[in-house]
Amino acid sequence: MSSSALHVYNTLSRKKELFEPLHAPHVGMYVCGPTVYGNAHLGHAKSYISFDIVRRYLRYLGYKVRYVQNITDVGHLVGDGDEGEDKISKIARIEQLDPMEIAETYTYTYFRDMDALSVQRPDISPRATGHIPEQIAMIQNLIDKGHAYACNGNVYFDVLSAPKYGQLSGRNIEDATSGTRVETASDKRNPADFALWKKADDQHLMKWLSPWGVGYPGWHIECSAMSIKYLGAHFDIHGGGLENQFPHHECEIAQSECSTGESFAKYWLHNNMVTLDGQKMGKSLGNAISLEEFFKGSHPLLKRSWNPQVIRFFLLQSHYRSTTDFSEKALEAAETGFQSLRTTLQSILAYTQQQHNDQTEGETHEALPALQAAFESAMNDDFNTAQAIAALFDHTKKIKRNIADGLPPSDLHTLQNWLNIALTEILGLEYSEPNETDSSFNDNISEYLLHLLIDLRTKARMERNFELSDIIRNRLKELDIELEDSKEGTRYTLPK
RNA sequence: GGCGACAUGGCCGAGUGGCUAGGCAGAGGUCUGCAAAACCUUCUACGGCGGUUCGAAUCCGCCUGUCGCCUCCA
Structure with missing residues (x-):
């Protein structure tokens, strides 16, 4: 319905x-x-x-x-x-x-x-x-x-x-x-x-x-x-x-x-319940993994720590009246999906900001009404967050594609405002990468050194010294610091 | 034993009497020094058996399986 x-x-x-x-x-x-x-x-x-x-x-x-x-x-x-x-x-x-x-x-x-x-x-x-x-x-x-x-x-x-x-x-x-x-x-x-x-x-x-x-x-x-x-x-x-x-x-x-x-x-x-290996997760059953253990990765059944936002997204991808069977594999899928959704949203946001002075001429198609209708229709049906999120994936991907094809919708700014509300105010999810709020990387010298290495690597790449550039990337990878090259420059992600 | 849910593709997971769910993974491709990311294309489905119907995975019945409640529990 x-x-x-x-x-x-x-x-x-x-x-x-x-x-x-x-x-x-x-x-x-x-x-x-x-x-x-x-x-x-x-x-x-x-x-x-x-x-x-x-x-x-x-x-x-x-x-x-x-x-x-x-x-x-x-x-x-x-x-x-x-x-x-x-x-x-x-x-x-x-x-x-x-x-x-x-x-x-x-x-x-x-x-x-x-x-x-x-x-x-x-x-x-x-x-x-x-x-x-x-x-x-x-x-x-x-x-x-x-x-x-x-x-x-x-x-x-x-x-x-x-x-x-x-x-x-x-x-x-x-x-x-x-x-x-x-x-x-x-x-x-x-x-x-x-x-x-x-x-x-x-x-x-x-x-x-x-x-x-x-x-x-x-x-x-x-x-x-x-x-x-x-x-x-x-x-x-x-x-x-x-x-x-x-x-x-x-x-x-x-x-x-x-x-x-x-x-x-x-x-x-x-x-409904969260199950673990098909069984209800309950305090009195002794099979419950605490949230603190999820956040810290400190339970024997967990391979790693999990960002709270990922856990929230994971749970929202199933309906509240269905049981949610927990597995780390499912959490991983949620994490990857969530990150890609955020990337899409951020690229729409970036486009909106850079276009703020431009008048879109001759464009009459509006992106928001269809997206908003799909999203609200899902939410109106007994808070079907799984379907609402699917609508978000679906429509934002299309909008992004249109922008890439030079056909931005005429209502970019209202769209952006609404996306913000839908994501942060309704779903309670954050735009930013979990890493950006991670306080473990707040040492100025570390940050300076990392930027130094990235700059040196960029220079090596310009000189086509790929042997050196790969050494830098591989050694950083050992520290769980990952580098990604793009046209805009080198991006890095810090350890989780 | 009583009551109540659920059973969807490799995994997670919506939905529905005829029209693409979505995500992850997989395959192929574009891009790239490479890698990653991004983008494009693409594969697999509705537990079993009957019935209703022009047509059912979707409705009905039976069967099988799983789970919850009946004791504190989100």
């Missing part, structure tokens, strides 16, 4: 729907953020880049987006069922740190890695621990309305009281309980009931006082409390990873709608 208006795939209806904000031009968007107990990995990159694109494209379309993404610094249980230990507490215990130190450390590295990937920061990044009163209030409200019950210091949500429970994930309550592989906690009325508040014992590191005793909030309640606080009871978009569809998002809908009496998010968007 391609269309002149944005359509998004809504998990609630399992269909692509026309996107109509509740209160245009404002769009409220909530995305489940990370649990900060470890470094972010490639799976996080796929998820947050996907929703970064959603946000960027909505802004391009003129919407005023408020993007809220939580930081989960409490509440997730580890191991089997509800009897486990908080993940952050567990690591804190092992590393002899306060839980908040763990959360702080990984919140920092999370944003550092996302910044590197050009993921724009959320407008609001609420912490779960900073919203305990809101969560308690919501739980109390659910008890008052008969949707939850307290028992031995725990509070559970009564799923039978929520008629729509199971709608999002397409399962009924029997399905949700009958095949469960986990022993269910004994004080629940129904095995499918989920915890809103958990009693904490003396060993527990993170705990708060509540009407039901000392404890800590269940996992699902934070997202409901914080999304409603910052976006209202009924808002436009809720996003997250596919694996959170059940139980997390299902529970969010149940508790939110029972609490407010309004319908919760209008559109539910889910991104």
Whole structure:
């Protein structure tokens, strides 16, 4: 489907729907953020880049987006069922740190890695621990309305009281309980009931006082409390990873709608997984390569380091609702393709700048409308970045060819402006070579010496002393410095 | 066991009832002292079996395979 208006795939209806904000031009968007107990990995990159694109494209379309993404610094249980230990507490215990130190450390590295990937920061990044009163209030409200019950210091949500429970994930309550592989906690009325508040014992590191005793909030309640606080009871978009569809998002809908009496998010968007050797890449599976390891090339499965921009481009070349199977070979293909796209764009840019005083006479063909239509039509079809990038390749190559043939389009400047917006503002990709921002080559003497060698080699070539010129090029190649001769002179690329 | 996805050429990966996806790799060529880059040309496809249709890789059914969720997870 391609269309002149944005359509998004809504998990609630399992269909692509026309996107109509509740209160245009404002769009409220909530995305489940990370649990900060470890470094972010490639799976996080796929998820947050996907929703970064959603946000960027909505802004391009003129919407005023408020993007809220939580930081989960409490509440997730580890191991089997509800009897486990908080993940952050567990690591804190092992590393002899306060839980908040763990959360702080990984919140920092999370944003550092996302910044590197050009993921724009959320407008609001609420912490779960900073919203305990809101969560308690919501739980109390659910008890008052008969949707939850307290028992031995725990509070559970009564799923039978929520008629729509199971709608999002397409399962009924029997399905949700009958095949469960986990022993269910004994004080629940129904095995499918989920915890809103958990009693904490003396060993527990993170705990708060509540009407039901000392404890800590269940996992699902934070997202409901914080999304409603910052976006209202009924808002436009809720996003997250596919694996959170059940139980997390299902529970969010149940508790939110029972609490407010309004319908919760209008559109539910889910991104698919990144796989490694065909298996989901996940922290708990131990097969995750962290983003830091990608950037530094410091994981045994990696042959080399990878520029964040290349990783972003690689992920954008597949659709967010498809799984992305990772391999270094695929990354390499993405890198080469990305560089060639940038070369094409830069040559159009260079031409535009050198032509800025010229009047193109007799030329009436415009390049932008067709390109823009193809690009927007792809993006309007549920953010199909793969197809949008294909349109970019396709059209810019043609434009470049026309310029080379002496038939530049008449709208070069508007074209250039739009290309800039499409690449940097919508896709979040940079024009410049990754090397140019590499700080490893900032030594003035090194740079001077390199230019000296290049000048000497040029002189040798002029004198047809190719033996010497090849020695210089080959010896530099040993340092991963590559020289390329062109009509405009010798270019060099520095080690990655 | 229940629920849900997916299966595209050497690789990655869009899409679609009849019309080129795109990228990478490969082949040939132009250019170049050479190399690289760039440019031009070019090859390979829709898991299997049935059905619907004038026509299906695209719709339907069955089969096979892979994956996800049902337990924290982007």
